[in-house]
Amino acid sequence: MKRGATASGHRVAVVGGGIFGVTAALHLARAGHAVDLFEAAPELLHGASGVNQRRLHHGYHYPRSSDTVEQVREGVASFCAEYPDAVRSDYEHYVAIASRDSLVSAEQYLQFCDRMGLEYRHERPPFLRPGAVDLSLRVPEQAVDLAVLRESARRKLGAAGVAVHVRSPRQLADLDDYERVVLATYASLNHLQAAIRGGGLDYQYEVCEKPVVRLPREYHNRSLVVLDGPFMCVDPYDGTGTFLLGNVTHAIHATTVGRYPLIPAELAGLLDGRIHHTPHSKFASFVEHARPFLTGIERAEHIGSLFTVRAVLPHIEDTDARPTVVRRLDDRVVSIFGGKIATSVEAAREVVAQFGTAAPTEQDAWQLAR
Numbered sequence: 001m002k003r004g005a006t007a008s009g010h011r012v013a014v015v016g017g018g019i020f021g022v023t024a025a026l027h028l029a030r031a032g033h034a035v036d037l038f039e040a041a042p043e044l045l046h047g048a049s050g051v052n053q054r055r056l057h058h059g060y061h062y063p064r065s066s067d068t069v070e071q072v073r074e075g076v077a078s079f080c081a082e083y084p085d086a087v088r089s090d091y092e093h094y095v096a097i098a099s100r101d102s103l104v105s106a107e108q109y110l111q112f113c114d115r116m117g118l119e120y121r122h123e124r125p126p127f128l129r130p131g132a133v134d135l136s137l138r139v140p141e142q143a144v145d146l147a148v149l150r151e152s153a154r155r156k157l158g159a160a161g162v163a164v165h166v167r168s169p170r171q172l173a174d175l176d177d178y179e180r181v182v183l184a185t186y187a188s189l190n191h192l193q194a195a196i197r198g199g200g201l202d203y204q205y206e207v208c209e210k211p212v213v214r215l216p217r218e219y220h221n222r223s224l225v226v227l228d229g230p231f232m233c234v235d236p237y238d239g240t241g242t243f244l245l246g247n248v249t250h251a252i253h254a255t256t257v258g259r260y261p262l263i264p265a266e267l268a269g270l271l272d273g274r275i276h277h278t279p280h281s282k283f284a285s286f287v288e289h290a291r292p293f294l295t296g297i298e299r300a301e302h303i304g305s306l307f308t309v310r311a312v313l314p315h316i317e318d319t320d321a322r323p324t325v326v327r328r329l330d331d332r333v334v335s336i337f338g339g340k341i342a343t344s345v346e347a348a349r350e351v352v353a354q355f356g357t358a359a360p361t362e363q364d365a366w367q368l369a370r
């Protein structure tokens with residue numbers, strides 16, 4: 001397993017083959033390090049990177065966290081430059097503000113867009129019910145096609161000389177032969193980083209469901225999110241012609257705050273990146289909750305649901321912030337806690353920069369958004 005380092009580089013192990021581990025491995029190899037990438041699952045981009053809403057966020061979702069907006073805007077250009085084939089700009093994206101119970105008003109949302117320089121035009125998708133929202137905007141957001149991203153990642157890792165080991169779970173104790181180690185295991189970060197003094201942190205873990213559905217014709221190539229608070233969204237699912245439903249409340253089957261997620265026994269077998277038909281699905285609640293906003297949603301044909309564990313920082317209810325955090329844990333180990341996909345290239349650059357410096361200091365926790 002151990003590979004030789006170049007004269008200027010180190011032998012580096014990257015643990016976790018999600019978008020953050022893959023991109024870090026790629027950039028470390030290009031910087032002259034000899035990189036082994038270890039992924040526990042049978043394929044790359046199998047965890048949260050394979051089960052998400054497919055949005056390449058430009059900031060429209062985060063009217064309460066300007067740090068997150070700045071973070072993703074900093075990242076989008078470098079992500080698009082690294083993975084241009086996987087970025088879809090051909091969908092129509094809409095953002096709406098619910099008439100009732102939204103945490104920001106239509107007026108506040110427009111002020112937010114203007115303040116942050118987020119472009120928009122007043123337009124409504126054909127399936128959005130009149131009266132359900134106070135504002136509907138068409139925005140130039142983008143999406144990520146995960147099937148294309150996976151292929152692109154494989155090709156780039158091969159070209160950069162990264163040795164990829166799937167079905168290869170690793171713990172820190174397995175990696176003594178490596179001069180540098182990157183931990184990018186997201187919801188399992190504490191399983192590895194807690195072995196280092198001061199490394200363990202609390203996170204909020206959410207076992208999430210993403211229903212995959214067929215929808216009427218008027219939804220095709222269109223994406224909508226209703227903000228701001230306990231609402232819903234619908235997005236095209238890669239190039240499949242089907243859609244992913246999101247719901248801030250009903251998508252979550254279990255929440256834990258602490259060092260490790262507690263996974264309900266009945267859901268444990270569903271966290272494999274595949275579409276499942278299960279009696280535990282909350283699909284009916286997704287439809288019920290979407291009905292006031294979306295015409296034709298009752299005709300949604302449920303193909304099945306994807307399940308995964310989301311990890312976010314605890315106690316972020318006020319801002320809904322989604323920071324990406326790179327931490328130097330000691331003179332050998334760096335961890336990446338992935339926020340939004342758009343930040344993965346900036347996070348990889350930060351890892352390369354940190355490995356170019358000496359021992360860690362108090363300042364070595366790097367956060368794109370605070």
Ligand SMILES: Cc1cc2nc3c(=O)[nH]c(=O)nc-3n(C[C@H](O)[C@H](O)[C@H](O)COP(=O)(O)OP(=O)(O)OC[C@H]3O[C@@H](n4cnc5c(N)ncnc54)[C@H](O)[C@@H]3O)c2cc1C
Nearest residue numbers: 016018019020040047048049052053055170186310338341
């Ligand atoms: C429901 C949901 C919707 C989301 N929607 C969006 C969205 O629309 N846009 C967006 O930008 N972000 C979204 N996110 C967030 C985004 O998906 C994540 O921040 C991102 O995918 C995290 O990437 P990662 O590489 O850190 O983690 P992951 O993709 O989870 O990768 C970690 C990998 O580590 C592996 N692993 C774990 N332990 C070990 C071990 N011991 N040894 C080897 N391998 C190990 C796992 O198998 C996994 O493949 C969403 C997240 C969720 C859960």
